[in-house]
Amino acid sequence: MYKLATEKLPELLQCWSQGATVYVPQKVGEVTLFRPFKGQGDLALGEGNTLEPPKDLFFPRTEKLYDYWASGKEARLEPVELHPDRAVLVGVRSCDARSFLLLDQVFLTRGYVDEFYKKRRENTAVVALACTQAAPTCFCTSFGIDPGRAEGVDVQMWPVPGGYLLEALTPRGEEMLKQASGLLAPAEGEKIPAPAQPSLQVELEGLVEKLQKMFDHPYWGELSRKCLGCAICTYLCPTCHCFDIDCETIETSGYRFRCWDTCLFAHYTLMAGGRNPRPTRKERLRNRLLHKLQYFVERYGQFACVGCGRCLELCPVNVDITKVIRDVKEVSL
Amino acid sequence: MSLQDKMRERARELLESGAVNMVIGWEKGTFWYLSPPAFITTPEEADRLVWDEFCLNNLSKYLLDYRNTDDKIALFVKGCDSRNVVRLLQDNQFPRERLYLLGIKCPGLKDSRAASLLGEEKRAELPLAPKCVGCTHPEPVIYDELLEAGVSGDLGSPEKRFEDVEKIEAMSYDERYAFWVNAYARCIRCYACRNVCPACDCRECIFDRTQTGWCGKQMGLTQNMFFAITRALHVAGRCTECGECERVCPQRLPIMTLNRKIIKELNALFGPYEAGVSLEAKPPVVEYRPDDPDFEERR
Ligand code: SF4
Ligand code: SF4
Ligand code: SF4
Ligand code: SF4
Numbered sequence: 001m002y003k004l005a006t007e008k009l010p011e012l013l014q015c016w017s018q019g020a021t022v023y024v025p026q027k028v029g030e031v032t033l034f035r036p037f038k039g040q041g042d043l044a045l046g047e048g049n050t051l052e053p054p055k056d057l058f059f060p061r062t063e064k065l066y067d068y069w070a071s072g073k074e075a076r077l078e079p080v081e082l083h084p085d086r087a088v089l090v091g092v093r094s095c096d097a098r099s100f101l102l103l104d105q106v107f108l109t110r111g112y113v114d115e116f117y118k119k120r121r122e123n124t125a126v127v128a129l130a131c132t133q134a135a136p137t138c139f140c141t142s143f144g145i146d147p148g149r150a151e152g153v154d155v156q157m158w159p160v161p162g163g164y165l166l167e168a169l170t171p172r173g174e175e176m177l178k179q180a181s182g183l184l185a186p187a188e189g190e191k192i193p194a195p196a197q198p199s200l201q202v203e204l205e206g207l208v209e210k211l212q213k214m215f216d217h218p219y220w221g222e223l224s225r226k227c228l229g230c231a232i233c234t235y236l237c238p239t240c241h242c243f244d245i246d247c248e249t250i251e252t253s254g255y256r257f258r259c260w261d262t263c264l265f266a267h268y269t270l271m272a273g274g275r276n277p278r279p280t281r282k283e284r285l286r287n288r289l290l291h292k293l294q295y296f297v298e299r300y301g302q303f304a305c306v307g308c309g310r311c312l313e314l315c316p317v318n319v320d321i322t323k324v325i326r327d328v329k330e331v332s333l
Numbered sequence: 334m335s336l337q338d339k340m341r342e343r344a345r346e347l348l349e350s351g352a353v354n355m356v357i358g359w360e361k362g363t364f365w366y367l368s369p370p371a372f373i374t375t376p377e378e379a380d381r382l383v384w385d386e387f388c389l390n391n392l393s394k395y396l397l398d399y400r401n402t403d404d405k406i407a408l409f410v411k412g413c414d415s416r417n418v419v420r421l422l423q424d425n426q427f428p429r430e431r432l433y434l435l436g437i438k439c440p441g442l443k444d445s446r447a448a449s450l451l452g453e454e455k456r457a458e459l460p461l462a463p464k465c466v467g468c469t470h471p472e473p474v475i476y477d478e479l480l481e482a483g484v485s486g487d488l489g490s491p492e493k494r495f496e497d498v499e500k501i502e503a504m505s506y507d508e509r510y511a512f513w514v515n516a517y518a519r520c521i522r523c524y525a526c527r528n529v530c531p532a533c534d535c536r537e538c539i540f541d542r543t544q545t546g547w548c549g550k551q552m553g554l555t556q557n558m559f560f561a562i563t564r565a566l567h568v569a570g571r572c573t574e575c576g577e578c579e580r581v582c583p584q585r586l587p588i589m590t591l592n593r594k595i596i597k598e599l600n601a602l603f604g605p606y607e608a609g610v611s612l613e614a615k616p617p618v619v620e621y622r623p624d625d626p627d628f629e630e631r632r
Contacts (some may be wrong), residue, residue, distance in 0.1 A: 027585075030585045031584060052521070063550035066576045097434055101522055136364060136441045136449070222372075225398075226372065228525060228529055228581075229523060230524050230528045230581075231522070231523035231525070232581075232583050259550050261549050265524075266541060268483070312363065316525055317370055318362035318367045318369035320362070
C-alpha cells in the first residue's frame, strides 16, 4: 500500500496520461462528470458520485459500426477500426465498479462477444475511490457492494487526511503504481478509513418470486400515473444498456451506428405497421423495473441495480426504486 | 384550518359527492424536500395530500393523459399551473366541464436541490425555487374555488424575468455561440424537459418520429442543438414560464433563458403578451392580424 499527498494528485493523473487518456470526475457547470484530464479543470474527487455514470466509456452514447457506400450495382462496406486508445478511469465508486461487471455479463457472455465493448473494456484501467460518506440516496450495501472496496478494479484508492492510500489489485494496477512510484510513499502505519454506511436499505429476500407473480398487477398502473416517460432513469443508470441500430445516409454513402435507447420511450417497441406491444407508460415503466429486479436476476443471477441512487435523486416525479421494492413486498396478490 | 387540511377536506368532499372521480395534487415523497404528484381516487386516500414549499410539479400536464377518457378531474393549481390550464383549454385539449380547479394563492416555493444539499436544519433559510424568481402571477388566473396559502413567503420579482437573457445579449456572437454549444453538448436528450412541459401537447412529437430523418437518434451536438432550438420555437407564444423544463433537466441547462429570449422577441414584435393569462387573448403566433406590426413592416 502507498500514500499519495493531495497536492500530488494532478501529477499522478499527468503521469497516467502518458499514452492514455485519463478520465476523472470534474465540475462542469453545476454538475460533476467524468471528463478527460487536461492538466487543469476542477477536479471533484471529494464529492459523492458523478451525475452521469461512467458506462459511456465502454458503451458510448453513439458508436459507429461500419461505413458503407453504394452506387448503381456496386456497394462497399468498410469496417471501422475498433477503439484503439488506452484510457484510465480514475475515481470510480464501488457501485459503478459493480455495474461494469454487470455490463460484462450482457456484452461478453452467453455466446456473444461484443467486440466494440470488449476492446474498450480491455483498453481501460479502472481506479476506484472508496466512499467514506454516503448520500441519502445511496443504497449499494443492499446489493452486497462494499462502498469501501470495489470489485474488479485495477487500483483501489481511499481518501485519508492529507492524501490518498493506493493499493494495486491486478498486474496492470501494479504496473501503474510502479509508473508513478516517484510520487508515492510507502504507507506505513496508515489506516484504511471506515467505509460509508448508507442509511437507505432494501430487503431483497423473496422479491423475485413475488415479482414473478405480479406482471398483471394493478400496482404498475397506479405507479406509472405520475411517470413522465423520460429517459433520466435509464440514460443515467449505470447498468441500463439498451441500444438501437440505425444508419445515416447522405447521397451514396453513410454509416451504421448504434446509440442508447430506452424502454421508457414509446418508439422503443414500436413495430412496423404501427403496433406497439407496450402501448402506455404502465407497460414501459413496469419493464424497466422488472428488467432490473426480475429478468436480469433470472438470466444472470444478479440484480441489475447497484444502488447508486441516481434515478431516485433525479427522477422529476420521485419514482423511487427503493419504495417500489418495499411496496412490492406489501401488495396483496 | 391549514391549507393542507383544507385541500384534504375538499378532495374528500369532491370524491364523496361524485363531483369528480380523481383529484390530482401532491404528496410527501422519499425525502423531506420532495413533494411529487399524487393521484387520489377514493375519499379515504385524501389524507395523502400535502401542501408545502416543495409542491413544485406543474400538474396540468397530466390532463393530457385523460383527454380521451370520461374522467372528471379536480386539479390543484398554483398561479403558473393555472396559466397552463388556460393554454390547454385554448387548444381544446381538455373540456372545461370535466375539470374542477382548486386554485392556490402561491406563496413562492423553495429550491429542493438546494434543500438536499443544505439539510433540514436550514429549512427556514432555503432560497426561492429558481422557477419562482421571475414569477408574474402567483395567484391563479382561472379557478372554481380559491384556497389561501395562509403564509406569505418571499415572492419572485417580475423585473428579474429577463436578467439571464440580458446577460447573454451582452455577449458577442462568438461568445453566445460558445455558451450554447457548451451547454447543449451535455444534453443527453432524455426529453424530460419536453415531457414535463404542459405546452408540449402534440399527439406525436417530431422527436419521436425517428424514421423521418428530421432528427436522428444519434447523440451528437448537431442533433442536440436542433432539438434545443426546435423545442424552444415549438413552445413560442405558449410557454407560460412555469419553469418545469429547467427544473427537471438533469444537466441543469439554462432552458428558461432560451424560452424567455423568445418571449422577449415576441413582445417586441407583436406587443406585450403573456401566455395563458386570459382565455380570450390569442397567442401572437396563432393569430392573424392585418395591423400586426410585423405585417406592416414587410408591406
Ligand atoms: S420514472 Fe422518473 S425518470 Fe424514469 S421515466 Fe418516469 S419520470 Fe422519467
Ligand atoms: S436502478 Fe437506479 S439506483 Fe439502481 S443502479 Fe440504476 S440508477 Fe442506480
Ligand atoms: S452507492 Fe455506495 S458506492 Fe455508490 S456512491 Fe453511494 S456509498 Fe458510494
Ligand atoms: S432535460 Fe436537459 S438533458 Fe434532458 S433533453 Fe432536456 S435539455 Fe437535454
